[in-house]
Amino acid sequence: MIRVCNLYKEFKSGIINKNIVKAVDDVSFEIKEGKTLGLVGESGCGKSTLSRLILRLIESDGGKIYFNERDISNYDFSQMRDLRKEMQIIFQHPDSALSPKKTIYGSLVEPLKIHKLYEKNKAREYISEYLSFVGLSEEILNRYPHQVSGGQIQRVALARVLLLNPKFIILDEPTSMLDVSVQAQVIQVLKKAQKQFNITYLFISHDIDLVKEVSDEVAVMLDGKIVETIEAKELYKSAKHAYTKELIENFNNF
Incomplete structure (x- = not known):
């Protein structure tokens, strides 16, 4: 699904x-369809x-970026706009994920309009289905972001992405700002969606x-380079790079 070559x-x-x-230094990897690559490293x-x-x-x-075997490295703005609904991202900070001036419904209906998927008579029902999928009720649609919790906002952000039926989602620290119990809920929703x-x-x-x-494979990043890629189930017992071992040791000692 994703192949990155010498980026x-x-x-x-x-x-x-x-x-x-050198923020990203000669990075190459691939992610197979329906799988998860975990990317770990210090800030x-x-x-x-x-x-x-x-x-x-x-x-x-x-470098080159391939999406579904298409080289998108030199796509122009119009080409990328058409592709956006297939490639989405969920950011780290739930409190800045949605416009404070729009209701939850307003934020959810916006991408449908942008990508010409909006049908006035069906939009609310369609949105409600995805809210239910992420564990939220329809009543949240009339609220503003400041009226809901961080965990709810992150699930709204996921629903907004899923509305577009994407093939690939980047999850950039999606649970780091949430408490442990809410983290677990969000992870379960992500697994269910996948x-x-x-x-x-x-x-x-x-x-x-x-x-x-959460991952099938784990890539370890240090100073702009991927220093090791390893199957997730083998991570703790078969890591070879000194930095990977240091991350594991530091986490276990935390």
Whole structure:
């Protein structure tokens, strides 16, 4: 479903002495259809930059991105707009995921209008079905984001994505701002959605234990590079790279 080949992105920092930071440095991986690749690493290692490169939210300085065997590396704005409903992202902060000026219904109906999937007489019923799927009732539609919890907002964000029937979703630290019990609820909904709709995930987190739980394979990122990729079930007993072992040790000692 997703194949990334030698992806590269650098940024310049400093006003006088320009320093080049290799945010993503020759990264390659693939994710099979219906599977989850977990991407783990400390803050600042390049995980979020990589996710935005894959979705072409920022431009790379080199490399190729293939989606469903299509090379999308040089797609223009119009081509990417048509593809957006198939490639979606859920961000880390639920409190900034929705417009504070719109009701939940307004935020959910917007992508349907953008992608020309809106049918006035059917929209509310269609949206309610997906709300029910993520464990929310229809009554939430008339509320504003400040009137619901962070866990509810994150499930609304997931419903908004699922409305478009995407094939691939990037989950960028989707539970890090939630308490443990709510995290578990959101993870269960994500697993249910993947199973029912055959969605492919890139699950990004600094929590190596969570990544192991939700992923089929785990890629470990350090200083813009993927230093090791390993089957999730083998992670704790077969990790070879020193940094991977350090992450595991630090988590177990936490």
